[in-house]
Amino acid sequence: METILYKCYYDHEHCLEDIRRKWPIWKSIETDRRWLNFGIGKFFNIIMRYSLKLAIFVQYFVVLGKSIFFHFRSISNKLKKVVSIRVEMCIKSSIC
Known part of the structure; x- marks a missing residue:
């Protein structure tokens, strides 16, 4: 968590992308097709x-x-x- 915050402080362009990649928010059916695997x-x-x-x-x-x-x-x-x-x-x- 500290490394992501550190990176976000110095690199503003990729801040949100890194956070979304590390801790994904709840995804809807439209954004995440993996729900069909069950x-x-x-x-x-x-x-x-x-x-x-x-x-x-x-x-x-x-x-x-x-x-x-x-x-x-x-x-x-x-x-x-x-x-x-x-x-x-x-x-x-x-x-x-």
Whole structure:
């Protein structure tokens, strides 16, 4: 950390690039394509849940096909029902 700060003090051009390379901030899907390496074929559903209070925020819930939710089908079915009801309400109220 001290070497990076020292370098940033004397070399202003590459300061931000070095810090980003050493300690990357959270990357979105658009900037980091490595998120696809966990096996996209195992997914059977991508569920979007809309926040009814703040319509701007969209949260993505990914349900794994043959791992966690395969053993807990009741949880998976309840999650699907809740999300589908919220999406229907969102479409009916024309928030989306």
